[in-house]
Amino acid sequence: MGHKVRSAVSFLLVALISVALAMLLISLTGSEVGRAFAGFFRGIVGSSYSIAEVFVKATPLTLAGLGVAVAFRSGFINIGTEGQLYMGAIAATAIAMYLPNLPALLMIPACMLGAFLLGGLWALIPGLLKSRFGISDVLNTIMFNYIAIAIVGILVQTALKDPNNYFPQSPPLPAASALAVIIKSTRLHSGIFIALAAAALVYLFIFKTPAGFRMRAVGLNPRACKCVGISALSCVLISSLISGGLAGVAGFCEVMGLHHKLLPGISPSYGYLAIIVTLLGKNNPLGVVLAAIGIAALQVGSLAMQRAASVPSAIAEIIMGVVVILILARQTLFKGLLQPARKEEKA
Amino acid sequence: MPLLEMRNIDKVFFGQYANRDVDLAVESGEIHALLGENGAGKTTLMNILYGIYTRDGGQVLWQGRPVEFASPRDAIACRIGMVHQHFMLVPTLTVSQNITLGLKSPGYPFSKRKALNEGIMDISRRYGLKIDPEAYVSRLSVGEQQRVEIIKLLYRNTELLILDEPTAVLTPQETQNLFAVLRRLKDNGCSVILITHRIPEVMEIADRVTVLRDARKIITAPTGGLTEKQLSEYMIGRELRPVRREGVARTEGSGLTLSDLCLKVNGVEKLDRVSLDIAPGEILGLAGVDGNGQKELAEAAMGIRKPDSGRVLLAGEDLSAWAVDRRIKGGLAYISDDRHHDSLVMPMSLMENLLLKYSAYQRFVKNGFINMKVLRRTTEQAIRDYEIKTLSAESPVSYLSGGNQQKLILARELTEDRRAIVALQPTRGLDIGASEFVQNQLLACKRRNCAILLISADLEEVLSLSDRIAVIHDGAIMGVKDNTPDIDVAELGLMMAGRRLEELKGGEAGHGA
Numbered sequence: 001m002g003h004k005v006r007s008a009v010s011f012l013l014v015a016l017i018s019v020a021l022a023m024l025l026i027s028l029t030g031s032e033v034g035r036a037f038a039g040f041f042r043g044i045v046g047s048s049y050s051i052a053e054v055f056v057k058a059t060p061l062t063l064a065g066l067g068v069a070v071a072f073r074s075g076f077i078n079i080g081t082e083g084q085l086y087m088g089a090i091a092a093t094a095i096a097m098y099l100p101n102l103p104a105l106l107m108i109p110a111c112m113l114g115a116f117l118l119g120g121l122w123a124l125i126p127g128l129l130k131s132r133f134g135i136s137d138v139l140n141t142i143m144f145n146y147i148a149i150a151i152v153g154i155l156v157q158t159a160l161k162d163p164n165n166y167f168p169q170s171p172p173l174p175a176a177s178a179l180a181v182i183i184k185s186t187r188l189h190s191g192i193f194i195a196l197a198a199a200a201l202v203y204l205f206i207f208k209t210p211a212g213f214r215m216r217a218v219g220l221n222p223r224a225c226k227c228v229g230i231s232a233l234s235c236v237l238i239s240s241l242i243s244g245g246l247a248g249v250a251g252f253c254e255v256m257g258l259h260h261k262l263l264p265g266i267s268p269s270y271g272y273l274a275i276i277v278t279l280l281g282k283n284n285p286l287g288v289v290l291a292a293i294g295i296a297a298l299q300v301g302s303l304a305m306q307r308a309a310s311v312p313s314a315i316a317e318i319i320m321g322v323v324v325i326l327i328l329a330r331q332t333l334f335k336g337l338l339q340p341a342r343k344e345e346k347a
Numbered sequence: 348m349p350l351l352e353m354r355n356i357d358k359v360f361f362g363q364y365a366n367r368d369v370d371l372a373v374e375s376g377e378i379h380a381l382l383g384e385n386g387a388g389k390t391t392l393m394n395i396l397y398g399i400y401t402r403d404g405g406q407v408l409w410q411g412r413p414v415e416f417a418s419p420r421d422a423i424a425c426r427i428g429m430v431h432q433h434f435m436l437v438p439t440l441t442v443s444q445n446i447t448l449g450l451k452s453p454g455y456p457f458s459k460r461k462a463l464n465e466g467i468m469d470i471s472r473r474y475g476l477k478i479d480p481e482a483y484v485s486r487l488s489v490g491e492q493q494r495v496e497i498i499k500l501l502y503r504n505t506e507l508l509i510l511d512e513p514t515a516v517l518t519p520q521e522t523q524n525l526f527a528v529l530r531r532l533k534d535n536g537c538s539v540i541l542i543t544h545r546i547p548e549v550m551e552i553a554d555r556v557t558v559l560r561d562a563r564k565i566i567t568a569p570t571g572g573l574t575e576k577q578l579s580e581y582m583i584g585r586e587l588r589p590v591r592r593e594g595v596a597r598t599e600g601s602g603l604t605l606s607d608l609c610l611k612v613n614g615v616e617k618l619d620r621v622s623l624d625i626a627p628g629e630i631l632g633l634a635g636v637d638g639n640g641q642k643e644l645a646e647a648a649m650g651i652r653k654p655d656s657g658r659v660l661l662a663g664e665d666l667s668a669w670a671v672d673r674r675i676k677g678g679l680a681y682i683s684d685d686r687h688h689d690s691l692v693m694p695m696s697l698m699e700n701l702l703l704k705y706s707a708y709q710r711f712v713k714n715g716f717i718n719m720k721v722l723r724r725t726t727e728q729a730i731r732d733y734e735i736k737t738l739s740a741e742s743p744v745s746y747l748s749g750g751n752q753q754k755l756i757l758a759r760e761l762t763e764d765r766r767a768i769v770a771l772q773p774t775r776g777l778d779i780g781a782s783e784f785v786q787n788q789l790l791a792c793k794r795r796n797c798a799i800l801l802i803s804a805d806l807e808e809v810l811s812l813s814d815r816i817a818v819i820h821d822g823a824i825m826g827v828k829d830n831t832p833d834i835d836v837a838e839l840g841l842m843m844a845g846r847r848l849e850e851l852k853g854g855e856a857g858h859g860a
Contacts, residue, residue: 229672
């Protein structure tokens with residue numbers, strides 16, 4: 001058996017364990033396993049609407065996942081894409097609200113740029129704190145999530161509040177700021193193209209440009225980079241800016257593509273799911289796109305399963321947690337399968 | 348019946364034998380040297396004995412009985428102990444705490460520290476291992492730490508001590524002290540396995556020697572019937588060819604100048620007004636025991652560390668305020684003693700590791716992207732010029748042997764345009780062939796009029812390459828001497844132990860008067 005086949009078998013085992021666990025949990029809730037699974041798959045590929053819905057969710061996951069990947073490549077552990085996404089959403093909303101007369105051709109780029117910059121700034125600060133003062137990036141980015149979400153909460157009751165609405169949310173944004181729906185009678189908007197273009201650009205950046213190369217080198221061995229004269233500080237700053245910027249654009253897409261206004265709960269934890277997406281996609285832009293679609297399908301399917309067989313969609317979240325743990329532990333778990341000839345590694 | 352017998356030991360790493368059909372027999376009460384070059388398989392063999400590696404074939408007999416050690420714990424239970432090259436001590440604990448760590452003494456966990464210290468002092472007196480049980484390990488010199496490691500083993504009633512290159516970190520005088528300790532151990536019935544690649548030491552201290560070469564055992568014999576020349580032939584398979592340094596006179600003009608460098612790290616003085624002046628075309632060897640500020644000095648010269656005061660000049664130009672990249676562009680090169688951490692990004696390819704130095708060079712960038720064509724051509728040229736053994740320019744450098752990794756670093760660092768080189772232990776961990784290659788490259792740079800600061804703990808290397816020799820101790824320069832053929836090595840040894848050259852000269856003058 002070649003290494004690739006062994007690797008494929010190990011992934012198959014991961015899938016089998018997950019399915020078995022899903023069946024167990026579903027039957028524990030007293031639902032019919034067959035009906036639940038049918039509902040799950042019909043929910044994903046049953047209609048053009050359901051397929052489109054997968055890509056609707058994949059759009060922010062891809063953008064935020066790319067952001068996490070760029071950060072991880074330089075060794076900046078960005079757990080804060082959720083907050084950066086919200087900051088992007090704030091910037092986009094504010095620009096559209098306060099410059100309502102811009103034509104679409106200017107409006108959309110302006111909102112996107114604003115979202116990129118504010119999201120980027122939200123990652124740049126922890127990036128600076130890490131690379132300049134050595135303060136934990138993990139802790140800071142998490143704390144910045146809380147701050148960002150709280151800021152949204154304040155703004156939708158004050159500066160960005162819709163005066164004609166009882167609920168804390170922004171007024172509907174001008175039509176010129178909306179991303180076009182690309183398939184009729186679905187929610188799929190042109191944000192998906194932004195996400196795919198971002199994946200291509202990130203790929204070119206990290207693998208083909210000198211700055212991206214330096215960033216990867218710093219992520220792998222900052223000490224060697226210091227000794228050959230590559231500044232880890234500037235690499236981490238650039239990568240945190242781009243990372244947060246991409247998450248900010250994800251926020252922009254959610255506001256301008258789906259809701260057309262700013263709401264407090266605009267992201268159902270896309271920022272956290274993005275970390276899973278990046279881990280599964282192995283920090284590779286193509287891998288991130290595929291993982292984002294996979295996670296989106298899992299989410300869409302589980303919601304359908306809940307409707308079809310009244311299985312709690314929480315089960316999908318349990319399964320997702322198990323899948324991630326299994327994939328991350330795969331090398332150790334299936335050691336005998338993956339490295340059968342070698343008894344031990346050289347120390 | 349020998350105390351320890353290892354029979355037909357095999358060990359394979361990634362399809363390559365690290366040990367092949369190796370035999371070793373140690374009698375009780377003998378000092379047995381295990382001699383071989385780096386990579387000959389000495390440490391592998393001892394790690395198998397000590398339960399760190401599992402063997403692929405063969406048998407281990409302890410006091411005539413076959414044994415299987417799954418971990419060092421089992422070996423220690425059989426009263427076998429090892430002092431590793433890198434000491435295994437907890438710096439924030441005292442000597443006494445380190446020695447009793449993991450043992451349950453009466454009253455545990457409320458140990459009677461005084462009684463324990465008595466036991467330690469007993470051992471200390473019996474074997475002449477001077478130590479203060481209440482001192483913190485972080486405060487101890489390397490030689491003292493080694494004593495703690497040895498006492499740690501004796502405290503556990505070890506019968507067979509394995510010492511892995513124990514003299515690498517010692518001054519000549521400290522080495523003599525260690526040997527005195529080893530003789531007392533022997534008189535008390537202990538056995539010692541001494542791993543080394545230094546032939547004179549084998550002749551001086553060992554009763555018998557086993558020579559390993561290329562994973563195989565070459566010979567086991569009493570040292571009495573052998574000469575140094577024979578041993579070196581057994582060890583490297585041919586006669587030792589000393590590297591010949593050419594008698595190029597020092598060129599006038601200024602090369603690399605370090606002036607009054609001072610550096611404190613966490614309040615501890617690492618560099619104390621270090622001044623050195625290296626002319627173009629000169630190799631200045633900086634001798635000294637490991638850990639006396641050598642690395643800090645190299646990094647201060649390169650700008651990797653910022654000294655608290657002092658200046659660095661290249662050809663008269665003050666570089667002190669320059670960042671590392673600017674110094675490299677200005678003609679400085681750095682070879683670090685730690686390839687894996689300081690010089691290479693292990694998962695990256697040869698090409699990418701070469702690009703580390705050039706990523707900001709216009710020649711390697713085209714339309715904002717990395718110019719892969721130029722990079723590939725440059726890498727393939729380097730592979731040919733330096734005879735780097737690799738599958739391709741795209742293989743990760745982690746697949747290369749240590750010698751080939753070092754060649755890649757030389758190819759990257761020692762380019763034609765270099766004006767000064769800081770070489771920190773450039774041959775550490777390399778076998779004799781690769782070491783010769785590195786040394787010849789340094790001599791080639793010398794011919795191109797580079798000023799070279801060669802920092803090495805290997806006195807042989809310093810003696811064979813340098814025009815002048817400086818000695819560093821505790822961050823200060825003890826003196827600089829011309830490297831004449833009749834240079835007084837004992838004097839260098841005293842300087843390595845902390846005596847200043849003027850002091851020694853003064854002492855002589857005093858004798859004469």
